[in-house]
Amino acid sequence: MKPNDEGLQRLLKAASKVIPEAANIPLGLETRVLAQWRAAGTDEDSVSLFAFLRRATVGAGLVLVLSAAWSLARTGPGSAGDEAALLNYDIQTGLTP
Amino acid sequence: MIAPVSDMPEPSFDVAACVQRVRRRDEDAARALFQHLYPLVARLVRSHLPRRTSQEDLVQTVFMKLFAKLDGFSGAVPLEHWVSRIVINTCLNQLAAEKARPELRWADLSEEQAQALEAVTATPEELDPSQNLAARELVEKLLAQLAPADRLVLTLLHLEGRSVEEVRQITGWNVPVIKVRAFRARRKLRKCFEKLTEERVGS
Numbered sequence: 001m002k003p004n005d006e007g008l009q010r011l012l013k014a015a016s017k018v019i020p021e022a023a024n025i026p027l028g029l030e031t032r033v034l035a036q037w038r039a040a041g042t043d044e045d046s047v048s049l050f051a052f053l054r055r056a057t058v059g060a061g062l063v064l065v066l067s068a069a070w071s072l073a074r075t076g077p078g079s080a081g082d083e084a085a086l087l088n089y090d091i092q093t094g095l096t097p
Numbered sequence: 098m099i100a101p102v103s104d105m106p107e108p109s110f111d112v113a114a115c116v117q118r119v120r121r122r123d124e125d126a127a128r129a130l131f132q133h134l135y136p137l138v139a140r141l142v143r144s145h146l147p148r149r150t151s152q153e154d155l156v157q158t159v160f161m162k163l164f165a166k167l168d169g170f171s172g173a174v175p176l177e178h179w180v181s182r183i184v185i186n187t188c189l190n191q192l193a194a195e196k197a198r199p200e201l202r203w204a205d206l207s208e209e210q211a212q213a214l215e216a217v218t219a220t221p222e223e224l225d226p227s228q229n230l231a232a233r234e235l236v237e238k239l240l241a242q243l244a245p246a247d248r249l250v251l252t253l254l255h256l257e258g259r260s261v262e263e264v265r266q267i268t269g270w271n272v273p274v275i276k277v278r279a280f281r282a283r284r285k286l287r288k289c290f291e292k293l294t295e296e297r298v299g300s
Contacts, residue, residue, distance in 0.1 A: 007217040008290045012255045014213070014224040014232035020143035025135050026153050033131055033160045034124065040165060041122050 112176045119167055131160060137177060138163075138184055144252055145188035147195050159187050174266075181267050185249065192245035201238050201289065203296040210235040211297075218294050239289050247282035254279055 110133050118126030135156075142155045163183055170179055206214065209231035216224055217232070224232055236256065240248045253259045253267065264275050 005287065006221065007294070008287055010217045010223060011213070011232050011236060011290070014217075014229045015236035016256050016258055017226070017229045018233040020140050025132070029153055029157060030128065030131055033157055033164075034127055036157075036161050037127050037164045038124070040161070 113172060116167060116170060116172075116176070119164070127164065134160075134163070134176075134180055137180060141181060141184040142188065144257060145185060145192075145249060147188060147191040150191055150195075155187065155191065159184050162187060178266060182269070185267055189245050189249055192248065199242075201242055201293060203293060205238070206235065207231070210238070214293065214297065218297075239286055239293070242289050243282060243285055246278060247285060250275060250279045251282050251286060 110129075112133075115126050115130050115133070119130055138156055138159050139152070142152055142159065146152055146155065163180060166183065170176065203211070209228070213224060213228045213231040213235055216228060233256075240251060243251070249268065250264065253264045254261075259267070261272055261275050264270070265272055268275070270278070
């Protein structure tokens with residue numbers, strides 16, 4: 001082993017004997033962390049409310065489309081629409097001399 | 098309020114119950130978890146502290162990540178291991194962001210650090226315990242010249258005395274990667290050390 005290797009090993013060994021201290025909690029740190037945690041929770045609540053509203057909008061749209069389709073199916077060709085057209089035709093021919 | 102903390106976790110602290118309460122947005126539980134984990138987080142941040150970041154800022158960042166990811170904590174590993182990984186990854190990312198690694202010169206050393214360096218190169222004996230702190234500071238300055246991953250692996254193996262298996266658990270790297278990285282990192286550190294000692298001889 002080279003002298004420099006040994007020197008570096010001794011230096012690392014001495015350095016490893018120093019354990020970094022966990023000092024007291026700095027003033028205000030706990031408050032700041034908890035405030036951010038609360039704020040993040042509020043954000044999450046907003047996000048979940050937004051997600052709920054979005055799902056509700058999509059659901060309402062779907063109901064609207066289905067009911068419109070059902071309504072169109074009921075008033076499809078050969079039903080009330082044709083009758084109205086015939087009546088219109090009769091009225092128009094009756095009125096014309 | 099400055100709360101005194103010890104480095105040892107409280108034996109009576111029920112981690113699982115506390116985590117559950119934090120998930121239910123219980124502020125008292127969040128405070129208790131913060132106080133329980135602060136000594137561990139502060140010690141790890143202090144060990145892997147990037148140069149241009151204050152310890153307090155980094156601790157705050159770590160806790161925000163920790164609380165944000167708490168839902169993903171399954172309990173399969175001890176909470177302390179999970180937290181260690183978050184701390185180390187945060188420090189590693191911060192170090193990677195600080196790309197510039199200034200060269201260490203003899204003139205940058207304090208008197209105590211210079212004496213510690215002279216002592217390890219001049220005699221084959223162990224350093225006097227009173228020089229340990231200067232040695233630690235000197236090693237941190239030498240490590241600051243290395244790439245973040247190199248610095249991390251040497252800190253974990255040589256300063257914190259962790260085993261390769263522990264390093265694997267903390268970093269997620271596999272064993273051959275750790276060994277190769279440690280070997281190369283030691284070689285780079287030795288070069289930095291030699292450069293500094295040569296400068297001392299020349300001065």
